[in-house]
Amino acid sequence: MTHPLLLGVRHHGPGSARAVRAALDAASPAAVLIEGPPEADALLPLAADDGMRPPVALLAHAVDDPGRAAFWPFAEFSPEWTAIRWALAHGVPVRFIDLPAAHSLAMRQEETAGEPEENPAESAHTAGEGAAPEDGGEETDIHGTAEAMRVDPIGALAQAAGYDDPERWWEDVVEHRTAREDDDSHAPFAAVAEAMAALRETYDHGGHGSDLVREAHMRLKLRAARKEFGDAVAVVCGAWHVPALARKTTMAADKALLKGLPKVKTEMTWVPWTHRRLSRHTGYGAGIDSPGWYAHLFSAPDRPVERWMTKVAGLLREEDHMVSSAHVIEAVRLAGTLAAMRGRPLAGLTETTDAVRAVLCDGSDVPLDLVRDRLVVGDVLGEVPEAAPAVPLQRDLARQQRSLRLKPEALEREADLDLRKETDAAKSRLLHRLNLLGIRWGEPAAGRSGTGTFRETWRLRWDPELAVRVAEAGVWGTTVLSAATAKAQARALEAAALADVTALAERCLLAGLPDALPVVMRALADRAALDADVGHLAEALPALVRSLRYGDVRSTDTAALAEVASGLADRICVGLPPACTGLDADGAAAMRTNLDAVHGVIGLLPDAGRQTLRWTAVLRRLADRDTVPGVLRGRAVRLLLDDRRLADDEAARLMALALSAGTPPADAAAWIEGFVGGASGGGMLLIHDERLLGLVDAWLTGVPTEAFTDVLPLLRRTFSAYQPGVRRTLGELVRRGAPGAGRPGAAAHSGPHTPGFGPGLDETRAGAVLPVLRLLLGTAEADGPNDNDLTTLRGVTR
Structure with missing residues (x-):
């Protein structure tokens, strides 16, 4: 040179x-x-x-x-x-x-x-x-x-x-x-x-x-x-x-x-x-x-088209597409013909893609998109030797990845974890700690197998930019545990809202950060003592109760957390009835969400018996107060009825009062929204309790024409959330004339029966299902129906 x-x-x-x-x-x-x-x-x-x-x-x-x-x-x-x-x-x-x-x-x-x-x-x-x-x-x-x-x-x-x-x-x-x-x-x-x-x-x-x-x-x-x-x-x-x-x-x-x-x-x-x-x-x-295509051209300079078509065929076969050797041969021929027609020296990506679509994908772009994603672009993830310089946090993360056999991958995948197993529990703690540090290698996903607290599903994918996040998080500590602990403590001291601290406490338990919990609990107690807004307290309680459940499955000491949670529940029970008085529509809707959330967790507190009795009394006060918005009164009645803490006759009486002629139509519609609105099973309640359906039907048909237009949007929202089958069944019942319709005090099964349904049990026809019923219940087989079988069947049908 x-x-x-x-x-x-x-x-x-x-x-x-x-x-x-x-x-x-x-x-x-x-x-x-x-x-x-x-x-x-x-x-x-x-x-x-x-x-x-x-x-x-x-x-x-x-x-x-x-x-x-x-x-x-x-x-x-x-x-x-x-x-x-x-x-x-x-x-x-x-x-x-x-x-x-x-x-x-x-x-x-x-x-x-x-x-x-x-x-x-x-x-x-x-x-x-x-x-x-x-x-x-x-x-x-x-x-x-x-x-x-x-x-x-x-x-x-x-x-x-x-x-x-x-x-x-x-x-x-x-x-x-x-x-x-x-x-x-x-x-x-x-x-x-x-x-x-x-x-x-x-x-x-x-x-x-x-x-x-x-x-x-x-x-x-x-x-x-x-x-x-x-x-x-x-x-x-x-x-x-x-x-x-x-x-x-x-x-x-x-x-x-x-x-x-x-x-x-x-x-x-x-x-x-x-x-x-x-x-x-x-x-x-x-x-x-x-x-991916360029990597193929570099690694296979000889016969690149033939080798590429073979790769495509292998991928499609893995996805259960019918691809034979004849398909591959024909696709190679077509790609070469297209290149010749277009005056190209060799079939390129355009020609091979056209040939794959026509021959291997039967003209469909659906499998072709898979080929583009997996092969043309590809999900190859490189590797770096351990000798490469790295911040201490990166080295600790790599060590844990190896010990837990949790290898970073470019292709997104799901990991189902059973927290009763020590290895899976360690994986969960690592992923939660990384999320707390802003290193979002995994995102929690809805589990496919069970809803217990001992199962978690994660969606994992390693992106190269996470290396920058690891470098950033290195300022908090030299190990994942110490860095996550330090950041949690700092966030607890900075948090201004009570809900933020409770959410942080939950994340600390999920991440297994015992050294951070004392700081978080002090901040939580301080915020809870100073916050007099019942809405804020109601927003905070569910996260605390979830934290208690997570602590149980993870063998974490949550005594201090339980004490704070019980204190919050007491304050909610005292302050909720006054806080629900005089709310506008938006405030009532927000409070209904809090009401449902607290009701869902009150029975999970350590002193559940005492708290449940107090909560029942709160709901009863809400149901009886005329100054409480109708959506909250209706919801309180529904929650009491679902928990069998309110008799059916009493629920019917309260509904009759709420839907009486003296109640403004908008307030009555709001009561119905609280009682049977949303996707909380209200439609099934109306199907199976004909008295309540009769009350709603009688009120709705009696709404004056000039007021009906005003209440229609709320009613539409109430009933549109039902499943199509539920709406169809309700329509059939109303068309046929539900028993007791228009008669608020009618008994559930009194009066003329519903057209199309028998007045009672047909024992001869019912006997045909008894063998299957005995098999399901695990009872001894008998030669034929007997009194015990029919008694069991009556109980099941009821």
Whole structure:
């Protein structure tokens, strides 16, 4: 080599990667320089570690603000990764030459200093931070908020070549070429450099002023390398930068561009990455449409279409789709025919996708979406060796992941945990602690097997950005347990609302944080003593009772929690009746929610007997007070009736009073809403208690015409929540004329029977079901029906 070898590439391109490897083999440079942050030079030897499996990424974050971070991802098919591995395998020095992360992170912070952010800690952005346009890259935060590119060089070159799709043009001229096709391994790079030089003459920096600073730093690094190694130096960088690196400038001019740049102290490490995060659709600016397809092209340069169709067939078979070898053969033929018709050198992703849809998916896009998700994009998660530097919290998390066999995976999956098993209980504690720290590796999901407190279902998926969250959480402690404890204690001291503290107490019990509970309990007692709002107390009590139940299954001492919960229940029983007086419609609706919540947990308190008696008295006072809104009076009656603490006749009497002629229609409708509204089984109550249905029917038919329009919205809301079958049955009963309709005091089974139903039990027909009934009840078989059987049947039917 008589001059530096400038290898302009597109990031994450298998064709570029193969060409880089061939060029390096041919040139045998004395040193390899790569576009990337120089702070990572010490981490480069880890790329040759057996435990390093791409895709991986370099993570840089500010020491004082770990949320301010940037990623530089590498896939197996990335040209830069190929160059790194080549240099390490041949014992050749390899270095990064881009602008240091210390400057780029500080510059990014200055750019966003005046911009409002929902959470400044989440403003990390992916690599190439300040990425060059040739990458298809743009500066992007982890939520995918990207700055629009001003120039698309690949699009411009594709248009000049007569292509309307830049990706298809790049595939044809680069990705589908192999190094063996070129006698001169440097020829493709020379052609790309010439094209980029023409574009730079037209567009200069392409609208990205920061590129001028980056390129000045690259030139300084290149000068230093040439002084150390001579001209036998190879540079692997984005093709957009090649003309700038080849341009002759003075060292003084380049240093002037770098003078006065802001700087922050940074730390760097390797973290796992995923193919999904390489995709531009997930917010990574320098991404590609099909990382899984590109990985396939890189790993299978011979007969790629045949191998791809075989992969697709295997995936579809795993999902129980009927795919045979004949389907695969026909799909390969169709893809080749489409490529020939379209004048392409080889079937690309467009042709293979069309062939898969037509042959393997029977023209349906449903299985094709699965192929796109699992293969075209992919869910590959990289691995990083243990020797990679990491914050102590990350090392503790990795240790627990290994000991609990809870391996991070890019593909979302569900984990069902049985908390009676120590290993599952430890997994649950770990996931709850991580959520408390803001590391949302898992989200609680509705369980499919049982509703007891000893079961949990989690939906798990590891995203690369969680590495930033781990770095942020490192300020709270060196282990997951100590960090979660410290954060819980801090949140308890900061919380202003009683409900926030009770929710925190529940999370501490779920996470198994005994050292945090004393601080949380003191804060809880203080907030409870100062809060006189019964609504707030009612909102807080359910979380405390749930915490007591969780403490039981997790063998946690909850004596202090039980004492606070009982105190809250006492205060609620005293203050609820006055608090329910004179409420407007919105206040009554909110209080009804609190009423239901307290009723659902009052019997779970340690002193349940005493509390239940007091609560029953509270409900009875609410039911009898005319100053209480109708929705609360009706709800109180319903709760008493469901718990068998109110006789059926008394419930009918209270309903008759609420629906009497002297009650305004709107108040009566609100009472009905509280009594039988919503999805709480009110419809089934009306079906099986014909007196109540008769009362509602008689009141509804008696509502004056001028008032009916006013109460209709509330009635519609009341009855629309019923299941369709319940509404249909109610309609049939009303159409036929329910027994006692219009007669408030009628007995349930007195008077003429309902048309279509018999007046009593037909013992002959009932006897036909007795064998099955005895089998279900586990009673001894008999030759035929007897008095005991019929007595049992009457009891069941009642």
